[in-house]
Amino acid sequence: MSDATSPLQQARARLAEEGSALAAALAAALKTAGVVDPVVLAFCGEEATGLADLLQTGDVAPLLARDAAAVGTFVRAGKGIEPLVAMIRSGARCCTSLLGGLEDAARREVLLVLLESSQRRLEGLLRVEQEDWARRLAESQDQLAQAEERASTTARENERLQKAEARSRHRAEQLALLGAVTHRVAGILEPERLMQEAATAIQARMDHTFVAVVVLGGDGTLTGRWAGRPGVTRVSAGRTEGPIRGIIGRALRKRSPQVAPDVSRDPDYQADVAGTRSEMVVPLVAAGRVVGALDFQSETVDAFDLDDVVAAEILAEFLVVALRNAQLFSGRDAT
Numbered sequence: 001m002s003d004a005t006s007p008l009q010q011a012r013a014r015l016a017e018e019g020s021a022l023a024a025a026l027a028a029a030l031k032t033a034g035v036v037d038p039v040v041l042a043f044c045g046e047e048a049t050g051l052a053d054l055l056q057t058g059d060v061a062p063l064l065a066r067d068a069a070a071v072g073t074f075v076r077a078g079k080g081i082e083p084l085v086a087m088i089r090s091g092a093r094c095c096t097s098l099l100g101g102l103e104d105a106a107r108r109e110v111l112l113v114l115l116e117s118s119q120r121r122l123e124g125l126l127r128v129e130q131e132d133w134a135r136r137l138a139e140s141q142d143q144l145a146q147a148e149e150r151a152s153t154t155a156r157e158n159e160r161l162q163k164a165e166a167r168s169r170h171r172a173e174q175l176a177l178l179g180a181v182t183h184r185v186a187g188i189l190e191p192e193r194l195m196q197e198a199a200t201a202i203q204a205r206m207d208h209t210f211v212a213v214v215v216l217g218g219d220g221t222l223t224g225r226w227a228g229r230p231g232v233t234r235v236s237a238g239r240t241e242g243p244i245r246g247i248i249g250r251a252l253r254k255r256s257p258q259v260a261p262d263v264s265r266d267p268d269y270q271a272d273v274a275g276t277r278s279e280m281v282v283p284l285v286a287a288g289r290v291v292g293a294l295d296f297q298s299e300t301v302d303a304f305d306l307d308d309v310v311a312a313e314i315l316a317e318f319l320v321v322a323l324r325n326a327q328l329f330s331g332r333d334a335t
Contacts, residue, residue, distance in 0.1 A: 007106030008113060011099055012055035015048070018098050022048040025097065029090035030083070040083040043070070051091055055110065060117045064124045071128045081125050088121050089314065108325055112186060115318065119179050130165065137161045173205075178315055180205055185322055189329040191215075196225035198319060202296075203227035209299045210273045213319065214248070215284070215292035222248070224292070228273070246270035251281040252290050257309045261302040273297050280304040282312040286320045294319070 015022055026044040035041070050063050067088075071081050092114035099107055140161055144154040181201045188194040195213040203211040207229070214224030222244055244252060250268050251258040260266040260279045269279065276297040284292035294316050296304065 007102060007109045008055045008058070010102060010106065011095070011110045012052050014099055014101070015052040015055065015095060019045070019048050019052065022051070022094055022098060025094040026087065026090055029094055030086055033086045033090070035083045035086050037079065037083055039074075039079075040087065043087060047087055047091065051095055051114070054117055055113065058113075060120055063117065063121055067121050067124055068128050071125050072132070081129050084125060085122065088118050088125075092118055093317070104325070104328065108321070111321060115182060119182070130169075133161055133165045137165060176205065178311065178318075181315060182318060185319075188322070189326045191323060191326045191330060192225060194322060194326050196227075198322075199225050199227040202294075202315070203229075206296075208296050208303075209275060210295075210297040212295040213292070214295065215323065216244075216252070216290065220244070222292075226295075246272070247279050247281045248293050248295055251283045251293055255283055255285060255290055257282045257313065259304050259309065261304075275299045277301045278303045280308060280312065282309070282316045284316050284320050284323070286324060291320065292323070 023044040026047055027041050030036075030041060030044070046066070050066065054060060054063060067084065070084055074081060074084065092111060095114055096107060096111055099110060102110065137158065140154055140158045144158060181198055184201045185194050185197050188197060195215070199211045199213045202208070204227070210226060210228040212224055212226035214222045216222055245268070247258050247260055247263075247266065247268055247270075258281045260269055263269040263271075263276055263279055266279075276299065278298050278301055280296045280303075282294045283290045284294065294312055296308075296312065298304070
């Protein structure tokens, strides 16, 4: 970190100069995501400074300490951690949009630092939230034992807290997935191997029936790699022929995630994997253009919720960058 000409130092200098622009970009991203709480928006300037300092020192501890204090304030105020999660998620995207002058290798190094720090910060938020939910759950259970006349109200609160704790655990599993895939494929510079490793890592972590990473070729066909549970096979194989159909086709046309809670009720569903009951597809978008998709299939009805969609979108953003780097390295253009 002592080399003043290193990519991280260059990025830090740029962000320090563009501090106001970064704060404004963060605020705009939060508003687009529906976060309008003035308390959250007031953090944007401090967040911009913290990200620049992170690239200067490589030390994420100050950001972790600030996040812990903020989440405590937000939870006690009944706001939840979603606004803080949205801010952290937007940080890397807003930073990279201001670093257009850096070379691809430098941008990749900066992006990996920002993604890894975001991972640690989101894990820290969840840890604080889980501790708070556990504390409140224990208090609720004590109240249930001490006051039978309030049993009904307390039981409902207990159920709500248990659901919130379960959701927090689910988020922790999703973050573990993101971390596992990021570390498994970050150094892979061969596109087909990268897609296979990503599909295998996702399937192994989430135990879905089937997971595929597909890319859209210049001739309009889809190719990719997939992973499934033992014994799971596809009806079709190889490149697509003709118009791209099914839930994947719909996601590519609409350029947005598509979830089929019950594939038997979805008119676009094309049976390809035996036993599939629900499906989620998230498009891979580079520079405003769809270049592929992530396909998740499960033998359980209604297996995918909004948190799964959000996690898949974050994963898709990372895979777009990783695939772009791999395709550039191998001499092919991804966009």
